[in-house]
Amino acid sequence: MRTLNLGILAHVDAGKTSLTERLLYGAGVIDEIGSVDGGNTQTDSLDQERRRGITIKAAVASFVMGDVAVNLIDTPGHPDFIAEVERVLSVLDGAVLVVSAVEGVQAQTRVLMRTLQRLRIPTLIFINKIDRRGADPDRVLRGIAERLTPAIVPMGLAQGAGERDAAFAPFGPSDAERLSDRLAGQDDTLLAAYLEGDGLSYGRLRKALKRQTRQGRAHPVFLGSAITGAGVDDLMAAIITLLPATEGDAEAPVSGTVFKVERGPAGEKIAYARLFSGALHVRDRLAFGQGGSAKLTSLQVFDRGPAVPRDTAVAGQIAKLWGLAGIQIGDAIGAPRADGPRHHFAPPTLETVIYSRRPEDRRALHAALIQLAEQDPLINLRQDDERQEIFVSLYGEVQKEVIGETLAQDYGVEAAFRETRMICVERPVGVGTAIEQAPYPFIATIGLRVEPAPLDSGVAFQLEVEFGSLPLSFHKAVEESVRETLGQGLHGWRVTDCKVTMTHGIRYRDWATSTPSEHRNLTPLVLMAALKRAGVQVCEPVHRFGLELPADLLGPILPVLARLGASAGVPEMRGGACWLEGDISAARIHDLQQQLPGLTRGEGVLTAAFDHYRPVRGEIPTRPRTDNNPLNRKDYLTRVARRG
Structure with a gap:
């Protein structure tokens, strides 16, 4: 049986957990659809999730359609829990991005779509809540094309939007011209046939749609309601036919990724892992992470709903694993994948x-x-x-x-x-070099160069030393120390968008104490000296916000935004409401949230998500150091000696 690991992603309150319930119901996994407000859904199992009515932890459920087993992963929509989404992305074969037909594209929707596109994860879009008052599918479709991606392919029309009996009318063979217009622009062969007037059969267009969807170049859009079920059957059919289910090789070496860790009732650690190849068996000794290994004492796999006990898990499946006490989120199981764990979203701000x-x-x-x-x-x-x-x-x-x-x-x-x-973060603004040649008490020589790197590139480390001047273990010790030290820069903030080059490195073979540890301990002094000479710019996090409020209150709120240092774009009127987007410092988001109810009679709705960093204006903020303080040589040497 083929397997599809499917993520359900959305901005908070767009209805993704309700859609998860409807999909499980449609597949016959559950007999009754739970309610988010009622706190009885399958995937929101934590007390806090039920009480708050939001998803906090990613949760997995499974259903089968035809010859495809779908592992459905419901992810948090609230931006405070974007880290849960981060971890899930590494195990997905495809995704459904849910957008509300009332609120439309929101700040978090844009963050999610940008990431799905960057990772080329095949994605369907579901415009939910067409039965709600205020639903405007046409406006939302335009918003998706303008703010998310123009590469959308509407798969039908909403009928009776805003009414309880709103329905989805799917396009069929008679609508082949619509598909031609959307798909030909992405495919030269189709475009040539289209322009030559040869005519494109509906079957050929469906094959092109499938191919482009799986390549992440087209995004079919369905409309419906998770509450009434409108359009959900068509979405389910598309999940099976348009997204890439796989048949993993159970005979290949074991390779998997841990994307979630939780504690069981007795405090035992339970790891959730996607298995990409090979097979796991209870009592196997598994290698994981950086040199860890342990015996697998128990496992469960997701099958037609929740996880159930099994003796074996095979490629493609998601398994819950017991007995791996030292395992961590992001660890590879067995053979590491070439595209190992990466950060897809900004770190906490x-x-x-x-x-x-x-x-x-x-x-x-x-x-x-x-x-x-x-x-x-x-x-x-x-x-x-x-x-x-x-x-x-x-x-x-x-x-x-x-x-x-x-x-x-x-x-x-x-x-x-x-x-x-x-x-905040620190970014180098120039080039700085430093070298220390066997300074007391270190039996080591290290030279480093620090320079700026492209935005959002993180930290890069490279060697520019004579081959063989240092053993590999010494190079690794220096690199590890560089990355650790850059966690606290000249002002105490993490240093990013930085390239560090090792220009000198000598091991004194006549001295038994010339060890990787000596080089590791000397590195912070050299690195911070080079960073001082390069200079840094402290940058603060900026969020992109969306604000919906009664149109008559736009005038009073604009001066408040200005006092908070926010910059706002051109207001967009939507009936009696006004939609406003702009940028605001992360430090002022909480102030705006607190003031909003009083400023908008309790009717204002604010959404925000990290967008970028910008140089701090005014006084440079500092952060207390928690390391051995390599900026103070005497203090650093005292601490290192004490630690040794």
Whole structure:
């Protein structure tokens, strides 16, 4: 049987969990459709998800249609939980992007679509809620073409939009001309036949649609309602026929990726993994991550709904694995894939200090946060031993509330937070070099050059030293130290968009202490000296926001946006409502959220998602260091000596 791992993605409240329920119902997996508001859906199983009515953790369910087993992965839509979406992307064969027929394209929709296109994940688009009052499918289609991608192929029309009995009328063979117009522009062979007037058969056009969809060059658009079921049967048929189901090679070497980790009732670690090739068997000894290995004590695979116990998991399946105590999110199982784990979205742009309300819970808080970091590595725990403070990174205030509730409910720890502050980054602005030749107390010589790299490229490390001057283990030690040190730049922020070149490297063979550790410890001093000479620019995160409010309140809110440093575009009128888009510093989003209800009579709706970094205006913000402080040589040497 072929397998399709399918992600359901959307901006919050577009209806993706309701669509997941409808798909499971349509496939006969469940007998009754659950309600998000009622808190009884299949994939929103956490108490907080049911209470808040939003998805917080990615969840998997399965159904079968014909000869295809579909693993359906419902992902969070709220931007505070974009890290869950990040991890799921690495295991998808295809996706359905859900857009509301009322709200249309929103900030998070654009973030998701850009990423799906960049990764060339075949994607269908489902315009949901055509039965809701205010639904305007034509406007939304135009918005998709303008704001997401012009490469859309509408697969039918909505009839009676805005009414309870709204329906989807699919195009058929008589509408071949519509398909010709959309597909010929993406295919030279089709275009030539179209222009020569040879005529394109409906069968040929459907094959072209399938090919272009699987290549990520065309995005079929369906319209309907997850609540009433309108259009969902047509969407299900398209999922099976247009998206690429695969038959994995069970005889090949084992290769898989872990995309989720959770703790079981007894505190045991459970890993969710997509298996790309090979087969797993209970009691197998599995290699994973960077040199880890353990015996697989139990496994489950998703089959017609939830996961069920099995002795074996084969290529294409998603499995829950027990017994792998040291495994982490992003780890490869067996043979690593060539396109290993990557970051597809921006890292968190906010951080806060978290502390226990009861002093006696301090150790319990730290232990609990370590477990939460297993499930969400991007909360990026940082501990400042001098100030006795623990920092966590955040995407937003809702995520902070969820962390606090989780600590109280699951670990019995009452936690509190200090004020949230934005996380900046540092970018080098010039070229800087530095070299240290066997300085006391290090028996090593290292030279480094730091220079700017393209935007959003992260950190690149390369060698420019004579081959054989250092063993490979020494090179690796320097590179690891470079990447770790750049976590805190001249002002304490992470350094990015930076290229570091090792220009000198000598191992003193006459000295037994000339080791990788010596080179690792010397590297921060050399690197920060080079970074000082290059100079850095501190940049703050900027969010793209969308604001819907009553049209008569546009005038009063514009001065408020100006005071918050936001820049707004041209307002778009939608009946009695106004839609406004613009940019605002991540540091001011919370202020706008707090003021919005009072400014808009409680009718304003704000959406925001990270868009880019820009140079800080005014006073340069700094961040307290939590490392050994290589900017202060005396302090650094004292700390390294103490640590050794």
